[in-house]
Structures are given as structure tokens and as C-alpha cells.
């Protein structure tokens with residue numbers, strides 16, 4: 001095989017990404033680096049494409065692309081997930097590695113944190129070793145300055161043999177220089193690896209490389225591949241095999257040489273472990289060697305402020321109280337802040353409904369169509385939007401601020417032990433926090449969990465924390481039935497206490513179910529994990545709000561509307577189809593009555609939850625609609641609602657059963673769709689549907705059995 | 712004081728030098744990639760309120776490890 005004939009089309013480009021070039025001459029540039037070093041900030045600043053950036057290590061989960069133009073040359077920038085090493089430990093890191101190694105980028109910008117350059121250099125050296133064009137971007141220079149860390153970037157450039165540019169991405173300093181340097185480097189030859197393995201490794205590489213060359217051509221460095229055949233990273237090898245379309249180790253010449261090399265190692269008493277250690281350590285040692293002289297740090301660690309904050313947020317005395325108060329504060333602001341905008345939005349949207357209906361009548365649209373589309377579909381969509389948007393638009397910016405500040409990894413740090421005892425991962429605490437805002441977001445957020453098993457546990461159990469859509473149901477039931485009738489601060493306190501108990505019950509169920517899953521369908525032991533506690537940073541309030549609303553709120557809202565529209569049609573149809581002398585909805589409701597009664601509820605409540613599948617927000621309005629024999633969703637609050645429910649036979653038992661069922665039933669359609677997307681599996685989607693549903697049925701049934709013993 | 716102890720026995724506020732690693736597989740390499748290699752200095756920074764995991768300073772970054780993972784890292788306390 002003549003290597004010069006190997007055209008890149010010959011390979012299976014990996015990275016799961018189709019790059020959208022605007023012109024054939026566009027360069028594809030990967031933005032790589034450790035988590036939390038400013039990749040997304042650089043990406044956003046250069047391409048102007050807004051995207052979510054946060055302070056959770058490894059949070060960039062999707063390969064986002066953006067376009068940048070300089071001197072009539074186009075560049076496609078790809079923001080890839082953060083990784084500590086090309087030896088991937090998670091699905092995200094595999095994505096990053098595959099894109100760097102086999103995605104055929106024209107160059108890689110490796111973004112580094114100036115305050116922890118030594119650790120960052122490890123990845124830089126690994127990427128340079130691949131033989132791809134590399135530009136090193138030392139970011140966060142402002143923080144380094146503040147901490148009195150001095151850097152000699154010229155010396156770093158000399159030692160690395162690739163261009164180095166210093167930047168402060170947050171204030172857009174040095175980014176023009178970065179791109180100008182990149183443009184120049186693209187015209188230059190690719191870099192040489194500066195890693196020197198021990199002599200016996202070097203010799204083996206020299207033996208293997210010429211045999212590998214015919215299969216890789218000029219697209220992969222044969223020496224680098226040879227080294228990887230020696231250190232035996234299975235997941236890397238799998239990707240390499242996919243890329244080449246053949247199993248390199250099975251090619252006769254390579255196979256024999258590998259055998260001979262391993263034999264020699266054995267004879268000289270070198271074990272595979274020693275070999276792998278040597279090949280790992282050489283990167284760390286080289287990093288230290290390069291680091292010395294390039295960076296001058298103050299004698300005492302410069303992170304005093306961070307450690308003080310850590311003491312506050314993670315110590316025995318203050319850690320949990322602060323966590324609790326913060327969570328409470330976020331809930332309180334969300335719930336009390338959402339009322340007014342919700343009312344305004346509802347008024348506007350329902351006003352629009354009337355206006356649309358009137359307009360439709362004027363132009364002569366048939367009444368049935370108006371009824372179906374405007375009072376059916378539009379009405380339900382308007383409902384969902386007005387109750388869902390405000391709390392999400394308040395909750396997620398606050399959550400993202402905490403994330404950007406760097407608080408969230410501390411929550412995982414505080415709670416990990418509890419999760420470990422359920423054979424799960426502490427990062428699940430964060431997906432639960434997101435779940436309070438919206439379970440679909442919690443499911444998406446579970447990407448931060450490295451182990452696929454633990455990630456599935458987090459996905460399946462996320463529904464046990466009540467989302468914004470379920471809070472109003474819980475609150476109205478509690479205030480109507482479980483708190484005394486007189487208003488007063490004691491009652492408010494009592495109500496809050498019951499709400500907190502309900503939430504804690506859900507959290508307790510999360511632990512229980514996680515443990516049960518770990519012992520059954522998701523058997524396994526808690527996997528080893530490393531959790532970085534990044535420096536605290538002042539959040540960029542304005543940007544955070546915009547990004548969190550676009551990325552988290554609107555995305556979910558869009559999905560909810562898609563689910564709500566058909567639900568509107570179904571509700572309308574059920575309500576308007578006559579079956580004898582009653583509506584189809586009423587007949588179905590009575591059909592579900594025995595089932596509901598067995599669980600301490602009734603048919604209307606069950607139907608409320610079933611038709612509320614698109615969004616929990618409409619469950620209560622549907623129940624009210626059925627009770628009051630109305631044709632559309634209506635809102636009732638306080639005493640009027642209480643009266644209606646009591647008229648329909650509600651007691652405190654009904655109230656608690658409904659409370660429990662609100663906490664535990666099927667995930668909403670948006671969440672289910674998201675689970676399907678995240679797991680790529682119908683099986684796990686179905687299990688995620690069944691687990692909370694069965695839990696809800698069993699628990700409400702048990703509750704009612706116990707109650708019937710005593711009353 | 713040249714006694715070799717597991718990193719998990721290091722008390723908050725004390726420093727040590729890593730003398731060896733017995734983690735296996737992917738975790739071994741990950742620890743190495745994060746800087747936990749023979750000869751590196753590591754500080755115990757603080758312990759989670761529930762007693763586990765523990766945060767360590769390594770290569771100027773803070774990494775939290777669970778007890779059983781910290782057990783696999785052998786260190787020698789440096790007198791302060």
C-alpha cells in the first residue's frame with residue numbers, strides 16, 4: 001500500500017459530527033482543554049453564537065460549532081467537551097478524544113488555565129504527540145495576575161515547539177492575537193512530539209511505526225499510534241479500528257512485531273503495568289519540567305479566598321445549613337416571584353384567545369374549527385406557557401448563577417457519601433437540583449456523571465424530585481387540606497414544613513430507588529471518581545441570565561408546547577364527543593374511578609394526571625374542569641377550589657394520596673422524550689416511565705391500606 | 712518521619728509526597744493524569760461534612776477523592 005495514495009475520504013471520520021462548512025476552503029478548528037478553562041467563553045466571543053457556559057467541570061456536553069472569519073478565510077470552530085486526558089474516562093471525554101484524534105480538524109486550540117498550567121500541560125503534551133497542528137491558549141491571565149502568578153509564555157512556546165498565546169477571554173483580551181497566530185500556524189508544518197519515552201519504549205515505537213505507516217498515511221502520526229498500541233487503551237483502540245476500518249494489531253507484520261516486543265519486555269522483566277506507568281508518568285514529568293521556569297508562583301498557595309469559601313460551604317457546621325438555605329431561597333424566589341408574571345401572561349394569552357376567536361368568526365371560520373383549534377389547542381398551549389415559563393425563567397438563571405460561581409461541585413462534595421451508600425454518584429445531587437426546575441433539564445444534566453450505570457440511575461430517579469410544574473399542585477393541596485383554615489404565620493410555617501417533608505420524602509425515595517436499581521437491573525459498585533473543586537468565580541450576571549433562558553428555559557418550553565398542542569386537541573375531543581347522554585371524557589373518568597378509589601383518589605384525579613402527561617401544569621386544571629363540568633381549563637384558587645374539591649368528596653386522605661401521586665407518577669412527555677434522546681434506548685425510557693409510576697401506585701396503596709386499618 | 716501511609720490517612724492541613732500508586736486500570740491512569748505520580752506533593756485541604764470524600768491539592772488544583780480511591784495512593788508525610 002502506498003501511503004501517499006491514502007486520501008482522507010478513505011477513513012471513517014469520527015467524532016459524531018458533521019461539520020457544516022460554508023466553503024471548501026474553511027478550516028476546522030477544535031477548541032480543546034480541561035473542563036472549566038474558558039473554551040466556551042472563547043468560542044462565544046469569537047463566533048458570537050451564544051451558548052451555555054457554566055462552572056461545572058465537564059459541562060460542555062455538545063459539540064457546538066461556530067463560524068469565524070479573518071482576512072477572508074473562514075474558520076469553523078468546534079467547542080468540544082472538556083477533558084483531562086486523551087485517555088478518556090467518560091462518554092464526554094471519548095467524544096472529545098475522538099474528535100481530536102479522528103475528527104480530522106485542521107488544527108487544535110488547546111485552552112489552558114493559567115492558574116493551574118502544570119496540570120493543563122499534560123493534555124497539551126498528549127495533543128502535540130498526536131502530530132496535529134496545535135496552538136496553546138493560556139487563558140485566565142487575569143486570575144493568574146490576581147494571584148501573583150508570573151508566566152513566561154515565550155519560554156513556554158520555545159519549550160513546547162508550538163505557538164502559545166495568552167488571553168483573558170472574559171474581557172476579550174488576546175483573542176485576535178490567538179486567531180492571527182492560528183492563521184499563521186496553519187501554513188506551517190505540523191509539530192513534532194517532545195515526549196521522550198524511556199529507551200526501551202522508544203525502540204519499540206521505532207520498530208512499529210514503519211509497519212503502521214502504510215495504514216495511516218499522513219493523516220495520523222505512526223509513532224503516536226505505535227505508542228498507543230503499547231500502552232493499550234481499549235477504548236482508544238476501538239475508535240482507531242473504526243477510523244481505519246481494520247484491526248491494526250491483526251495485521252501480520254504488526255502482530256508479529258508486537259509479540260516480539262512483548263517477549264523482549266518479559267525477558268527484561270518489564271511488566272505491562274510498569275510499561276503503562278512509565279508511559280503515563282513521562283507526560284507528568286515533562287509537564288513539571290516545562291512548568292519550572294515558565295511559571296513563578298508565590299511561595300504560599302494563592303487560593304486563600306477559595307479555601308475560606310470552601311470552609312464556609314463544605315464544613316461540618318455551616319455546609320449543610322447554607323446548602324439548605326440556598327435551596328430554600330431559590331424555591332421561595334421562584335414560587336413567589338412567578339405568581340405575578342404568570343397572571344399577566346395568562347391574561348394576555350387568554351385575551352389573545354378571545355381576540356383570535358372573534359377574528360376567526362368575522363372571517364367566517366366554521367365554529368367547530370374555532371372551538372377545536374382556538375378554545376381547544378390554543379387554550380391548553382396558552383395555559384402551559386403561562387404557568388411554566390415564569391418559574392423556569394426565574395429558577396434557571398438563579399441555578400446557573402450558582403453554577404457559574406462554582407458552588408455546585410461543592411454540593412456534590414457535601415452529599416457524595418449519601419449517594420455512594422446507594423452505589424450512585426455524588427454528582428447526582430446536581431441533576432436532582434436541576435430536576436427541581438424541570439425534570440427534563442435534570443435528565444439532560446446527568447451527562448456530568450461519568451459512569452453510564454450511575455448516569456442511568458440519575459435519569460430514572462430524577463422524577464422523584466418535584467419540578468416547577470408540580471410545586472403549585474403540592475402547595476395548593478397543602479394549603480387547602482393540610483393546614484388549618486385560619487391564616488397566620490404559624491400556618492404558613494406549618495405549610496412550608498409539610499412541603500419540605502414532601503420534598504424530603506421524594507429525596508428519600510430517590511435514594512431508596514437508586515439502591516434498588518443498583519441491586520437489580522443496574523447492578524454494580526460505585527465507580528471511582530474524581531471531582532474537581534474549581535476556583536470560585538464572579539458570575540457574569542447578564543450573560544448568565546440570557547444564556548440560561550435561551551438554553552434551558554426556552555428549549556424546554558418549546559418541547560412542552562409541542563406536547564401540549566396535541567393534548568389540547570385530545571382534551572377538546574374527549575370533552576365534545578357525546579357518548580349517550582354524557583361526554584366521552586366523563587365515561588372515561590368513571591372507567592378509571594375504581595382504580596382511583598383503590599388509591600384513595602378518584603377517576604377525575606387519575607385522568608388529570610393522564611391528560612396532564614404533556615405538562616404537569618395542566619393536571620389540576622383538568623381535574624377542576626371535570627369536577628365543574630366545564631368545557632375548557634379553568635383556574636380556581638384558595639377557598640373556591642377547596643369548596644369544589646370537598647363537594648367532590650375530597651378528604652384529607654384524598655389530599656395526601658394526591659400529594660403522594662403528584663410526587664410519584666410517570667414523567668411528563670417532555671421528560672420522557674428527553675430520556676429517549678439521552679439514553680437512545682426505548683428500554684430505559686420505558687423503565688423510567690414504570691419506576692416512578694409503580695412507586696406511586698404502591699406507596700399510595702400502602703398509605704390507604706394503613707389508613708383503613710385505623711379509621 | 713518517613714513512614715508510608717495511604718493518602719486517606721493524611722489529616723487536613725498536612726502535606727505529603729506521593730511514593731506510589733496501587734489503583735488499577737482506568738482510575739490509575741486518571742490519577743496519574745491529574746498529577747498523582749511518584750514524587751508529587753499533595754496537601755489535604757478539607758473533608759466533606761459527611762466524612763467522605765476528601766479534597767486534596769495536587770498540581771495547584773483541588774481534586775476530591777473518595778476514601779477507597781485515596782487509599783490506593785501511598786504517601787510520605789513531609790514535616791511542616
Ligand SMILES: Nc1nc2c(ncn2[C@@H]2O[C@H](COP(=O)(O)OP(=O)(O)O)[C@@H](O)[C@H]2O)c(=O)[nH]1
Pocket residue numbers: 033034035036037038039040041042052053054055058059060082139140141142143167168169170171404537539540
Ligand atoms: N476571570 C476570568 N474568567 C474567565 C475567563 N475565561 C472564562 N472565564 C470564566 O470561567 C468559567 C468557565 O468558562 P467556560 O467558558 O464555561 O469554560 P469551559 O468549561 O472550558 O467551556 C466561566 O465562569 C467564565 O466566565 C477569563 O479569561 N478570566
Ligand SMILES: [Mg+2]
Pocket residue numbers: 039040041052053054059060
Ligand atoms: Mg464549555
